[in-house]
Amino acid sequence: MSVSSSIGSVHVRAPGKINVYLGVGGRHDDGYHALATVFQAVSLYEDVIARPASDFSISVSGPDDPDTVPLDDRNLAMRAAKLLAAAADYDGGVALEIRKQVPVAGGMGGGSADAAAALVACDALWGTGFSQARLHELAARLGADVPFALHGGTAVGTGRGDQLNPALARGRFDWILVTSDEGLSTPVVYERLDALRAEEGAFADDPPLSLDVPVPVLQALRSGDAEELAGTLFNDLQAAAVDVRPDLDEAIQLGVRSGALQGIVSGSGPTVALLCADPESAQHVQAQLRESGVESLHVHGPVPGARIIS
Numbered sequence: 001m002s003v004s005s006s007i008g009s010v011h012v013r014a015p016g017k018i019n020v021y022l023g024v025g026g027r028h029d030d031g032y033h034a035l036a037t038v039f040q041a042v043s044l045y046e047d048v049i050a051r052p053a054s055d056f057s058i059s060v061s062g063p064d065d066p067d068t069v070p071l072d073d074r075n076l077a078m079r080a081a082k083l084l085a086a087a088a089d090y091d092g093g094v095a096l097e098i099r100k101q102v103p104v105a106g107g108m109g110g111g112s113a114d115a116a117a118a119l120v121a122c123d124a125l126w127g128t129g130f131s132q133a134r135l136h137e138l139a140a141r142l143g144a145d146v147p148f149a150l151h152g153g154t155a156v157g158t159g160r161g162d163q164l165n166p167a168l169a170r171g172r173f174d175w176i177l178v179t180s181d182e183g184l185s186t187p188v189v190y191e192r193l194d195a196l197r198a199e200e201g202a203f204a205d206d207p208p209l210s211l212d213v214p215v216p217v218l219q220a221l222r223s224g225d226a227e228e229l230a231g232t233l234f235n236d237l238q239a240a241a242v243d244v245r246p247d248l249d250e251a252i253q254l255g256v257r258s259g260a261l262q263g264i265v266s267g268s269g270p271t272v273a274l275l276c277a278d279p280e281s282a283q284h285v286q287a288q289l290r291e292s293g294v295e296s297l298h299v300h301g302p303v304p305g306a307r308i309i310s
Ligand code: C5P
Pocket: 031, 032, 033, 034, 035, 142, 143, 144, 145, 159, 160, 161, 186, 187, 190
């Protein structure tokens, strides 16, 4: 099928995420670990503009070195566009322009946001008309975090992190993000966790292959009380990320000394997310960090998932 479209271009915006809670269980035979996580989409966005083309191409711009982002089939947005084309039996192509704000390999799902945005943009550009459920199914085939970037808001992820259920979250949470110049590889951090667990004999039995998010985390989100949520922040990957990059622990300590309620490594890192009491407190933390020579970003969540801007 070749759907001719009169649309000149489609601009889609998708958010980065923080894992407010990330419990990691055992490894399945496919290499993926069992997860119980709570994602929160935050106001740091990837913009993807899709333009008609006979072939598939990608260009990338943004504050991080764009040369570190592959422009071929290793790029998740490219894979997303091709997967949608195959599923829709569409024989044209697309030129994708990605404007990045989410740190590259930062543990905030930037590549997953690109893929989710590319799915939504190509669906609109090509007039594919896939349902949200169908897009979700394609998203899950691209990566564990991609369905959440489509979904946005606050959600519980189980399975590989791709089985989503919305979580009730009241109000707004303010986060200060300390990013790193150098990214961390997600598989490397998971492998380090396995190695640490093997060394420490952390589990007498095999790690569980099914986990739940503890009720206090969900209660804190429902209450909208940042202080309550700060007490429940947890990330099983943090010890592994800190083992690879000990400076991340220092960034968390500095954040707390600067007035943050609590800090956590975001996903597999290296971005550190500092939860603050309110917007004013976040501004204060950011100013204190700057005095210590540390630049940071002020974001808030939850925000919506991938959506068409124009
Ligand atoms: O799905 P995604 O491509 O984002 O995952 C990147 C890598 O992270 C996987 O190849 C795997 O090594 C690790 N991972 C995992 N268990 C998960 C999610 C990701 O081991 N649930």
